[in-house]
Amino acid sequence: MIQTTFYTPVQDDLAEVDIIMRRQANDYHPDLQKALDIILSSGGKRIRAAITLLVGKMFDSEKDEIHLLASAIEMLHTATLVHDDLIDGSLLRRGNPTLNAQWSPGATVLTGDFLFARAARLAADTNSVRVMKIFAETLGIIVNGEISQLFSRRCMADRENYEKRIYSKTASLFETTCRSAAILGKTNEPQIEAMRKFGYNIGMAFQIVDDILDFRGEQLTLGKPVGSDLRQGLITLPAIYYLEKYSRDPNAEYLLSEGCLENEKQTVELIQAISQSDAIQLSHKEALSYTDKALMILNDQPSSEAQECLEEITHYIVDREF
């Protein structure tokens, strides 16, 4: 977990969420318990859980219900990562071996399914039909995004497509996190809608910054090679800016005309060019435009410790490593 002050007010709640998640494989096959332990110990920041808990605090929701929701959200997120890593053939996540690096594909598919099942059960345990519906809908959106990515042309430099993609992949769950936490609180429809938008905006910023870090990070920090998106034919915002602005760079030209890169040398050169260009700053500016909206929404809410922490998290999301 991140050692920052904005986790402090929910430290005990996060510990409770961890307990709830770990007990989800009790009474099931011992290897599922083992898999769950491996996955939950692999160093996730639990930022979605922390946000759930803080929004819950803002709107004075019941402790038990909000703990269940935070667990459900993290569990759903974890389940999607398990299947993603399998499909991408990723062997490392956050520097740790992925489940599919250790288990057979069949066992990995089923473990992901099990985590979906337990996430759905946790969401149902909040006793809110509305939360359940949003939750199931969000899983559909995330999976639909993955499928679109799988079936879409590689190396597509398309801004609209990019926005849709990062919404499905990341912002939809942040949106659901904040919206559902507000639904469980003592609140009203305009506030629920405000929190949905808050979640959407921090989610969009979160993924843009992740995409920037993919060009800048060290392999050790990211747990994956630099420029891994471009290597997989995935054109993220920094690449979109670069291709728009430097279309006469021979490597950019090649990518745009051929729809792919020819060899490792070209790939490395283009990754380096993007990472050293102003495409990084332009992308970061776009992330900031999302977090600015998120901060404005927070400012309309009555001041509280939880609200201040959410402000700090918003700054953290956009300023990670900058």
Added chain:
Amino acid sequence: MIQTTFYTPVQDDLAEVDIIMRRQANDYHPDLQKALDIILSSGGKRIRAAITLLVGKMFDSEKDEIHLLASAIEMLHTATLVHDDLIDGSLLRRGNPTLNAQWSPGATVLTGDFLFARAARLAADTNSVRVMKIFAETLGIIVNGEISQLFSRRCMADRENYEKRIYSKTASLFETTCRSAAILGKTNEPQIEAMRKFGYNIGMAFQIVDDILDFRGEQLTLGKPVGSDLRQGLITLPAIYYLEKYSRDPNAEYLLSEGCLENEKQTVELIQAISQSDAIQLSHKEALSYTDKALMILNDQPSSEAQECLEEITHYIVDREF
């Protein structure tokens, strides 16, 4: 669908369920719509949907809610089949090519996930928190059963293990089908519990008969080779009975001492021996003991057209091809 009289009272409802299921991929990626069409057109009998609708009729449940539940149950069942076929590498189901025979493993994993998501959404649309909880719990049980099977020793001739396995694999969903349909009806706890038990018993019988048919069917009818379970090292009830009774058959002896079969000749011989032995009748008798209990439960309910159809379905389940 089966052309039998016991579907008649719910024919229109089944058509409605089909419409609901097919529209689940509207507004999603066109390939998901295509996958859903392939899957839904591949000739499933929709027996779980029919049972849901009939139990719904017995207890006078709301049409819209019971249609949603029936769709959710069929969708969940379909989702588990998609992942099962992928894991087993099955290329045919009901004589039709499976999704994984046509699509990449990644696309197949995600399509299964999408069906889970839509099933969960349909279950939530019943607006019953209790149904949602049972539904999510059942998915956990089914997946746990699959994982246990994947991790368990091959060729384990163990009756207790067999019962657990067929409960997870099949009876748990029949149980949930009948229980949830009763919950949505105008009914009381003892009746809900009676319907849960009814579902459990027909589910256990259903899987035993499936396991018998695996030894007797023609490849064309089953859409898979005869004795496919034993070929995969899965010891089902007919094999358990045979091994108990004819442990001095050299092939049985070999299997029991070595925990596997040595070659194709041995496998074919053993499959043939089991299929021609009284192990088939003994297994069928066991299936009948489950359906007898199911019929007793039905007899305690007030007489109605739906109740009579459920009786017929119970007979159909145990007498298929006998």
